[in-house]
């Protein structure tokens with residue numbers, strides 16, 4: 001089983017959305033017995049909370065259910081446990097790299113840079129303080145990254 005962890009700041013907007021989208025696509029493609037997905041935040045502001053309702057609603061409009069997820073904080077053991085730790089933006093990428101150290105740095109990815117270079121941006125922008133339209137933009141970007149990530153999981157170990 002390959003294990004993939006998506007990471008953003010609060011674990012209530014971007015990384016739960018990435019988890020939900022990728023889980024759904026893995027199920028649709030019959031890969032859910034080969035790849036397990038989770039998400040976490042680099043900060044603990046919202047531990048135990050359900051995803052932001054704007055994220056839940058935007059995902060639901062595309063047929064993806066986020067409602068059962070609960071926020072948690074990234075911990076050092078995650079770098080041991082997961083094969084890939086995928087950051088939504090550069091700030092969180094740098095944070096994870098510092099936690100990973102030399103031993104686990106190879107597992108740490110920047111989602112759009114590494115899996116959706118055609119998107120033209122490296123980061124999934126933080127939608128928390130913006131309007132609802134920001135959540136659709138987040139979904140558009142995450143759908144592109146999800147396709148690239150799943151394609152790379154099909155072709156080789158570690159992605």
Ligand code: 4NP
Nearest residue numbers: 008009010011012013014128
């Ligand atoms: P996320 O969005 O990192 O995509 O979950 C945020 C959620 C909460 C906060 C910032 C970003 N916050 O500052 O509480």
